[in-house]
Amino acid sequence: MSEPAVLLDVSESGVATLTLNRPDRKNGLNKQMVDETIVALESVWADDRCRGLVMTGAGTSFCSGMDLSEKILPDEMTFMRRVGHLCSLIHDLPLPVIAKVRGGAVGYGANLALCADLVAAADDAVFGEIFAERGLSIDGGGSWLVPRLVGLGRAKEIMFLAARVSGAEAGEMGLVNRAVPAAELDALVDKWADRLADGPRRALSVIKQQLNASFERSFADAIEAEAVGQALSFRSKESREGARAFFEKRSPDFRSC
Incomplete structure (x- = not known):
């Protein structure tokens, strides 16, 4: 059996942690990961123990975007609608969602993080809106999320120029809520998650x-x-x-x- 592409853990305090688990591929997205993430999110939605959700990535990256080494199955439209459903589950989840980003959050991975309600990033993380560089348009809700976070003009600059934005820069422009030294990231997210789990x-x-x-x-x-x-x-x-x-x-x- 293959390794699970997604890990889900619920702490005694009610904090659910969803970990993208393809570290050898920098957590690149494939059909298995999409399907397992949807199942995990639906599980969190239905579990009355859960009072908040943290999303993160195993290894050194949050998510490197679509794994283009794999065939898109069963076809492009069906796959992208499943990807969109995944993003909608995060956006609509009736719990606060925190994205904890270290390393690369690239393409779809950048926008997956931005689907969360709060984004905490290591200051040396990299958010890469590289779609135009690959001859692709935007996915992961980025066309809706990024203009609301940084304004339409800055969003066009980032998307047209396939910009790579450091965690520190993302914090300064408001793309993420907070950028901190990598060694402080876990403590910050734990503090936020515990506060939200104790909340109403x-x-x-x-x-x-x-x-x-x-x-x-x-x-x-x-x-x-x-x-x-x-x-x-x-x-x-x-x-x-x-x-x-x-x-x-x-x-x-x-x-x-």
């Missing part, structure tokens, strides 16, 4: 949904969505625990909810 699971899910829809809504629609969300939140166990913790001058225990 339902409220964080609604906040993620609202922010993801923000560019498609009018201000009036956003105000109405906030009213609906907050009206439901005020009636939740999380809200009651948050209020009790405030008056009792202690940290809220949202896990008890």
Whole structure:
């Protein structure tokens, strides 16, 4: 039997870690990896223990993009729609998702990382939007994600010129949330993941949904969505625990909810 292309672990604290596991190919994407990642994400979605997700890559790279040494199966359109479904699962997952990026995040791999809600990168990581250099157009949600992160003009510069952006540069331009020395990356992601896992699971899910829809809504629609969300939140166990913790001058225990 072949090695699993994806590893999934759920800690006692409810942090799920999804590891792309083809280190000999710098975690290049093939059909096996796509299929196994979709199964893993669906598993996280259905598992009530999970309170957050960390995505990372085994070995020295996050993901080197499509593994062009393998045939695209069963055909280009079917494969790319499966890839798109994978990205949508990350984007729509009702849990916070953190991408932990070290080494190369190239082509599809760059945009896979950007599908996460928070991206932490080593300052010497490399984000390579190299599609034009390969005679390809954009995939992995990059045409939607990158303009929203850095603006349309900068996005065109990055995509047209097949730019390679260091983790440090990505942090400065807002392509990623934080870039830190490689030795500090694990500690930063652990801190974020633990904080989110201890947070209000339902409220964080609604906040993620609202922010993801923000560019498609009018201000009036956003105000109405906030009213609906907050009206439901005020009636939740999380809200009651948050209020009790405030008056009792202690940290809220949202896990008890």
